[in-house]
Amino acid sequence: MPATFKQETFRDDFSYRNSPAAVRRFPFPFADDTYLYSVNIEPHTAGAPGSAYECAFDIDEHYVAECEDRRITLESDPDRYVALPHMMDAQWDFLELVMESLSRDYPEHFLLQRDGTRWTWTNRPLAIRDSFVFGDAASLPREPFDYIARQAQGDFVLLDQREGDLWADAGMVTSQADWSLAFDAGMSFKQWHGPVPLAHEIGIFDRALKYLLALRQGQPVRRLNWTMTVHPRLDTAPETYPAWGPDRTLVTADNAGSLVHLRVELQALYRLPRSNGVLFSVRCYLASLDDIATYPKWARRLHRVLESLPPPLVEYKGLTRYRDTVVSWLARFDDGRPLEHGTGPD
Amino acid sequence: MSAEIPVLVREISEVVPGVRQFALARSDAAPLPSYSAGSHVVVTLRGPDQRLHRNAYSLMGDPLERDCYRIAVRRHAQSRGGSRLLHDSVQAGARLAISHPLNLFPLARLGRRHLLIAGGIGVTPILAHARDLVRLGAPFEVHYAYRSPEQSAFADVLEALAGQRLHRYCSARGERIDQTALLADQPLGTHLYVCGPGPLIDGVRAAARALGWSASHIHSEQFLAPPPGSAFEAMLARSGKTVAVAPETSLLEAIEQAGVIAPQSCRGGACGQCETEVLEAEGRIEHHDVFLSAAERASGRKIMLCVSRLQGRRIVLNL
Numbered sequence: 001m002p003a004t005f006k007q008e009t010f011r012d013d014f015s016y017r018n019s020p021a022a023v024r025r026f027p028f029p030f031a032d033d034t035y036l037y038s039v040n041i042e043p044h045t046a047g048a049p050g051s052a053y054e055c056a057f058d059i060d061e062h063y064v065a066e067c068e069d070r071r072i073t074l075e076s077d078p079d080r081y082v083a084l085p086h087m088m089d090a091q092w093d094f095l096e097l098v099m100e101s102l103s104r105d106y107p108e109h110f111l112l113q114r115d116g117t118r119w120t121w122t123n124r125p126l127a128i129r130d131s132f133v134f135g136d137a138a139s140l141p142r143e144p145f146d147y148i149a150r151q152a153q154g155d156f157v158l159l160d161q162r163e164g165d166l167w168a169d170a171g172m173v174t175s176q177a178d179w180s181l182a183f184d185a186g187m188s189f190k191q192w193h194g195p196v197p198l199a200h201e202i203g204i205f206d207r208a209l210k211y212l213l214a215l216r217q218g219q220p221v222r223r224l225n226w227t228m229t230v231h232p233r234l235d236t237a238p239e240t241y242p243a244w245g246p247d248r249t250l251v252t253a254d255n256a257g258s259l260v261h262l263r264v265e266l267q268a269l270y271r272l273p274r275s276n277g278v279l280f281s282v283r284c285y286l287a288s289l290d291d292i293a294t295y296p297k298w299a300r301r302l303h304r305v306l307e308s309l310p311p312p313l314v315e316y317k318g319l320t321r322y323r324d325t326v327v328s329w330l331a332r333f334d335d336g337r338p339l340e341h342g343t344g345p346d
Numbered sequence: 347m348s349a350e351i352p353v354l355v356r357e358i359s360e361v362v363p364g365v366r367q368f369a370l371a372r373s374d375a376a377p378l379p380s381y382s383a384g385s386h387v388v389v390t391l392r393g394p395d396q397r398l399h400r401n402a403y404s405l406m407g408d409p410l411e412r413d414c415y416r417i418a419v420r421r422h423a424q425s426r427g428g429s430r431l432l433h434d435s436v437q438a439g440a441r442l443a444i445s446h447p448l449n450l451f452p453l454a455r456l457g458r459r460h461l462l463i464a465g466g467i468g469v470t471p472i473l474a475h476a477r478d479l480v481r482l483g484a485p486f487e488v489h490y491a492y493r494s495p496e497q498s499a500f501a502d503v504l505e506a507l508a509g510q511r512l513h514r515y516c517s518a519r520g521e522r523i524d525q526t527a528l529l530a531d532q533p534l535g536t537h538l539y540v541c542g543p544g545p546l547i548d549g550v551r552a553a554a555r556a557l558g559w560s561a562s563h564i565h566s567e568q569f570l571a572p573p574p575g576s577a578f579e580a581m582l583a584r585s586g587k588t589v590a591v592a593p594e595t596s597l598l599e600a601i602e603q604a605g606v607i608a609p610q611s612c613r614g615g616a617c618g619q620c621e622t623e624v625l626e627a628e629g630r631i632e633h634h635d636v637f638l639s640a641a642e643r644a645s646g647r648k649i650m651l652c653v654s655r656l657q658g659r660r661i662v663l664n665l
Contacts (some may be wrong), residue, residue, distance in 0.1 A: 079391050086456055087455075089455075161452060162454050162456065163454075163562045208619065213446065216349075216448050216611075217381070218379060218446040219349055219446065273379050273380040273447075274382055275455075276382035276385070276449045
């Protein structure tokens with residue numbers, strides 16, 4: 001748990017950097033030398049102390065800067081927050097879950113005081129303190145979901161469950177890997193997964209949906225997803241593509257180490273109690289290739305994964321322009337010796 | 347799915363003859379999770395023969411009341427043990443375990459109007475629905491059918507919630523729900539919810555379909571007790587075990603007793619979690635669930651372990 005939070009940026013001069021401790025706890029996603037789609041869902045139970053999996057909602061050294069980056073994005077594009085009217089119960093479910101989790105897991109930073117429905121929330125890192133009535137949206141400065149999502153790292157989508165499907169009916173999405181909340185809002189599970197290559201054919205989404213429809217309270221699940229991003233940029237939305245898309249042409253053998261970042265999403269799914277909705281949280285971690293190369297095992301593994309990545313996935317993840325450059329850059333770390341199964345750094 | 351919640355029976359009350367309400371509080375007195383209307387929990391209790399009984403019961407209290415859950419249990423004449431044990435052997439202060447709540451019968455939040463139909467003890471989730479619809483200020487009406495005035499469990503609670511919107515039908519007085527007339531008279535956009543005995547659910551669903559209701563607007567819930575059958579053998583291809591299934595034991599129970607973990611949740615044929623691939627069947631599969639489609643049943647490739655079984659010698663499962 002960080003005692004201090006960095007002042008840094010995810011845009012313009014990109015002053016974002018990982019401390020050595022942050023690199024060590026980076027949720028490296030590749031346990032094997034090839035990447036294959038699977039329903040890679042596991043219980044979201046407390047992981048090792050200090051790891052990204054220790055707490056329900058991971059808060060790290062980038063917390064304050066990330067909340068500020070989100071504020072800037074929302075100010076320039078308010079459509080990054082959507083909540084349809086029937087999602088108000090889910091909004092309160094989410095607020096309760098985040099406040100309970102953060103105050104329990106990080107008591108030195110967050111405090112929740114409850115007297116029946118009269119609640120007081122203290123967020124020390126962001127210097128926020130508000131008293132409100134749980135269930136009365138007018139007693140908060142913003143809608144409950146909007147209010148608390150601005151105070152947590154990661155993107156959040158609230159799904160309504162009906163007609164044997166899940167519908168993306170509310171969300172706050174400012175650190176997404178090239179997908180649009182405004183486009184996906186109101187869509188069903190299979191609709192918003194429509195563009196994913198290869199996975200439909202092997203029945204991944206049928207199985208995943210069936211599993212999620214029966215997701216139980218108190219038993220959240222998680223999975224990792226990944227892509228790569230040029231510069232440590234959180235906001236890579238289709239809406240701002242002109243601002244970041246061309247960066248892909250900048251990658252050279254000399255600058256790849258500092259410019260190209262492995263972008264890992266720790267995705268978690270929770271059943272929400274009163275609304276029977278599902279929370280989908282996407283916590284984004286960025287590590288430069290230089291960071292990854294701190295650990296030879298990771299560099300070797302990443303080299304092999306990128307080298308063997310099927311072309312449809314290279315295209316879908318937006319790596320076409322610079323994959324070969326990155327593979328060459330990583331080659332120096334790969335002596336070809338076999339690697340044990342596992343994601344750990346050592 | 348483990349992670350059961352240990353609970354104490356705080357209070358038992360006889361609601362009407364043959365129906366008891368159990369108030370369950372956490373053993374450590376911590377608040378229970380809140381839940382949504384239509385949710386159930388699976389209650390686990392151990393019989394005198396040490397056999398585990400697991401049954402699903404709808405939560406019917408106020409979801410905002412976190413200090414206890416309330417379930418109502420009717421004593422079934424041909425119970426395999428679950429409801430009979432709860433009635434005859436469980437006293438206030440007894441310790442049980444329950445699952446976290448799961449909702450297979452939720453309200454449709456986009457519904458413009460909600461039509462609730464309950465028969466007998468099927469009133470329990472309908473009660474939770476009515477309470478939530480009152481809270482949300484959504485238009486609804488309730489139709490509650492029961493055998494006799496003595497068996498009209500919770501009619502008073504429902505009346506307090508719904509007032510004029512409650513319609514009662516007492517079959518001892520010859521009163522019946524005219525399903526077709528009731529459904530024909532509903533505006534477009536109405537969602538229908540029905541819970542009760544099998545024939546009521548089947549009748550209402552058939553009437554709705556005949557009138558052209560969209561399947562997305564018809565909701566029902568029915569938990570089934572695993573019916574007994576004849577003995578057979580189940581070979582678990584992936585575990586390499588062969589399990590003998592006795593006439594009174596369900597396939598799921600026999601598999602669990604053999605130490606194999608099978609996916610499961612409601613244990614009543616409704617949730618779909620225990621759907622398992624059939625590799626081979628020497629005999630006829632007796633499907634008792636309400637989950638598989640007619641085409642899936644006809645294929646002979648799938649079975650729900652919790653309530654369905656084999657009439658024959660041997661079944662081979664991909665488990």
